[in-house]
Amino acid sequence: MVTCTSCRQQEQTTWISSSSAGGQTQSHSQSTCSVLAVYLYKIRILDLSQGRLSMAFLKRVGGGLPRMTMAAVRQHHCESNAIKTVTLNNGAKMPMIGIGTWLARPGEVHAAIAEALKIGYNHVDCAHVYYNEEEVGAALEMAFSSGYIKREDLWITSKLWCADFAPDDVLRACERTLKDLRVDHLDLYLMHWPIRIRKGAAQPGQIDPSDQLGYSRDMVVETWREMEKLVERGLVRAIGVSNFTERKLFNFLEDIKTKPAVHQVECHPYFQQRKMKEFCKKSGIQFQSYSPLGAPERPPRNREANAPLVMADPALKEIAAKHSCSVAQVAIAWQYQSGVPLLVKSVHAERIAQNLAAKDIHLEEGDMAAIDALDRNARLLFGRFGYKANQTVEDFWDGENIKPNSLA
Structure with a gap:
């Protein structure tokens, strides 16, 4: 023995x-x-x-x-080595680590998803606007048929794009995603951003300002009511939001029947979102983190001048050396150990495995405190594709989490 x-x-x-x-x-x-x-x-x-x-x-x-x-x-x-879960406000249990697909190029994402499901991931995060859901769907179909995982054991999230917010477009958009992913339901469907873009507009980074319809409380509520119908139809188990400010989320909650199950936002050691976490907790909404490494591979349109590099932080490097692991694993372990569900992303087999293995790294109390102290309130993803003509960062984000030294 x-x-x-x-x-x-x-x-x-x-x-x-x-x-x-x-x-x-x-x-x-x-x-x-x-x-x-x-x-x-x-x-x-x-x-x-x-x-x-x-x-x-x-x-x-x-x-x-x-x-x-x-x-x-x-x-x-x-x-x-099971991945821990969190229980959402509708009783569904969501795995705390998911593999993301943002910026995964065609020809890469199929292999990445297949590899992830082989080694134990059971949560995949997608979106129509990532333009790779068909390839993700092929990987899912292969995984199900090969016995890597059963559909009932896999959590699948997708997102409603801003050009599909009109009431007549919500159902069609969801059905398109289901067809592309080759599944009959989603576990979670998120409103991708709290703004609307004119139908037929170009993809992010190429959108004409005239196609920006912006945010309105009535628009968000109207779209949400159509998303509630998706749950009633059995197409979606839970619905949620992404990239809302605290003010927008507060105003939104006053006018809806079904409370969002999840709020998915940027979160990493330099942008810890403490106020948002507390607001979500008080409101019965599960906070979920994306870009836990500070989105080091984000495209140029998403890069601000002098933006800090989370993965180059000396304190994180010191903790990584202490635990004989990578800086990325430290950043992932910090959120996982704090009870924050998060999305990790890579198309490289070795890193896919390392990201998952981070859940087994135990950071000491001093390590956790040192990472907590790194918060700069430094938002790194500003969503500029969604700004109306002459709209400022402060206006778009309701003045939240925007400081003059956030990019220092």
């Missing part, structure tokens, strides 16, 4: 030795849990779809092969 370092369970595993004479077997004790499974996934020598281990693995370990299927390995690994 041995005790697994991950799940603390004691197990006995029989191994088949390829070097045994006459096909006889030799047995010895070995954990089948996290250490084995993570190693196998990382060196990428498993044929997960066929449920077998390759000869490359036999050579690496001197001829040992556990007498179990690959499905059993993955099931045991995932159960003992």
Whole structure:
């Protein structure tokens, strides 16, 4: 018997030795849990779809092969390393770590989603305006058919784009996303921004100011009431919002029947959103973080002059060295350990695995306090594509989280 370092369970595993004479077997004790499974996934020598281990693995370990299927390995690994969940105001349980798809280019996102679902992710975040939902859908279909994950075990989020806010467009937009993703329902559907853009307008970064219709309280409420109907139709389990200010969210809540289940916003060590977190908590809305690393790969149109680089922070580097992990893992672990659901994003297999492994890094109280102290109230994603002609940053964000030194 041995005790697994991950799940603390004691197990006995029989191994088949390829070097045994006459096909006889030799047995010895070995954990089948996290250490084995993570190693196998990382060196990428498993044929997960066929449920077998390759000869490359036999050579690496001197001829040992556990007498179990690959499905059993993955099931045991995932159960003992389960991603925590949060319970939303409608009772649904949302996994705290999701893989994002913003800026994942065509040709990359399929492999990224497939890889993520193979190694234990169970939450995918999408949006129509990311222009890759069809490719995400192909990856989901493959994952379901290959047995990597069942639909009922996967949380899928998408977002209603600002050009589809007209009452007659909401249902069509949702149905288009369902078709692209090849599923019959979404677990969460978010209002992407609290602004409206003229139907048929160009994509972000190319939108003509004349197509900006801006924010109005009545418009947001009108769109929300159509989203409520999506829940009634069974197309969506929960609905929520994204990128609202506290003022807009407060005004919105006064006029609606169904409270948002989630508010998804930018959040990282330099922009910790403490007031918004507290407001959401008091209002019964789940706060969710995107860009937990400070969106280092955001396109030029989203970059402000002299914007700080979260991943270059000396304190984060020091904590990472202390725990023998990456700075990105420290930033992810800080939010996860604080109980904040978050979205991580990469199209590289190694980083996809590292981002998920961050949940198992335990930051000490001093580490957490040091990261808490890094808050600069520095918003890095200003949503300038949605500004009306001559609209200021202060006006767009209702003067919230905007300081003269936020980009210092």
